[in-house]
Amino acid sequence: MDWIAEIRGLALMLLAVLAFHSLVAKPFYIPSTSMMPTLWVGDRLVVSKYPYGWSWASASFHLLPRSSTRIWPATPEYGDIVIPVHPTRDEDYIKRVVALPGDTIEVRGGQIILNGVPIKREVVPPVHLPFEPHLLCRGAPCLDAFEAYRETGPDGKDYFAPPTWRETLPNGATYLTIDYRDQRLDNYGPYTVPADSVFVMGDNRDESADSRAEVIESGLGGAVPLANIGGRAEFITFSLDGSTTWNPVTWFSSLRPDRAWRTLRPALAEKAPAAK
Numbered sequence: 001m002d003w004i005a006e007i008r009g010l011a012l013m014l015l016a017v018l019a020f021h022s023l024v025a026k027p028f029y030i031p032s033t034s035m036m037p038t039l040w041v042g043d044r045l046v047v048s049k050y051p052y053g054w055s056w057a058s059a060s061f062h063l064l065p066r067s068s069t070r071i072w073p074a075t076p077e078y079g080d081i082v083i084p085v086h087p088t089r090d091e092d093y094i095k096r097v098v099a100l101p102g103d104t105i106e107v108r109g110g111q112i113i114l115n116g117v118p119i120k121r122e123v124v125p126p127v128h129l130p131f132e133p134h135l136l137c138r139g140a141p142c143l144d145a146f147e148a149y150r151e152t153g154p155d156g157k158d159y160f161a162p163p164t165w166r167e168t169l170p171n172g173a174t175y176l177t178i179d180y181r182d183q184r185l186d187n188y189g190p191y192t193v194p195a196d197s198v199f200v201m202g203d204n205r206d207e208s209a210d211s212r213a214e215v216i217e218s219g220l221g222g223a224v225p226l227a228n229i230g231g232r233a234e235f236i237t238f239s240l241d242g243s244t245t246w247n248p249v250t251w252f253s254s255l256r257p258d259r260a261w262r263t264l265r266p267a268l269a270e271k272a273p274a275a276k
Helices: 003-023 141-146 248-253
Strands: 023-029 041-047 081-085 095-099 105-107 111-114 120-124 149-150 159-161 164-168 172-176 188-192 196-203 229-239
Touching: 003 023, 023 141, 023 229, 095 111
Parallel strands: none
Antiparallel strands: 023 041, 041 229, 081 095, 081 229, 095 196, 105 111, 105 188, 120 164, 149 159, 164 172
8 A cells, every 4th residue: 555645645735735625615603592582593604705705714724823814805795694703812702793994893781883873673573592501501690581581383393582683784684683681782882984994793682791891791792893703604504403312313303403504694585764
């Protein structure tokens, strides 16, 4: 056996995988509740690397040094779900773009105000999130907050049904958020987004360390430079409810079949006038 040829072939294969992972697309796992109800803990996604050009944040495993350089740069659109990298740690987040370069954003009582105009925000029937406390929360405060909205569905299973809102951004991008308690980040700004940056927030407004939160709080500390965005979330490939064990039977029973292949591109509503 020609060991040198075998090793060369393996190295080339690994380089090809790394190049695809860095330049085209990569898998992504949802570990937290910050993007509920859009994304659940246990969802597996595909993230495309090319929509906004390439930068140091595109490289797999953050192998490149930080830089403001971008190749073939582009700007996200309102409503895009993007992968910002924390400003001081090589840690990927996942959030939604709610303000673009030059916008002035303010949050009052949970209501986003863009350039002095409140975006459209309306109450809708509560979403039903599965009762999976081992996945949903990592501490008693979160569990206590959700517990107030626990109910039993027609199928006999328990769900959380927190207050749910539909937001519509200026380009018509529309999506659901949950906001179930009063907390400090419900009021923020005004803040003007610098050039070549975007302001991002989680759809779970009460459990998201996003642009509203300081770096010391594990937040993003304001707008995210576009060079620090490593890609755009495209669709869910599959989702697991956390009950997977060594038993092969659970590899299938833990699947959430209705989650697979959901697009993560925001729906577009008619561009309605902003809420009064």
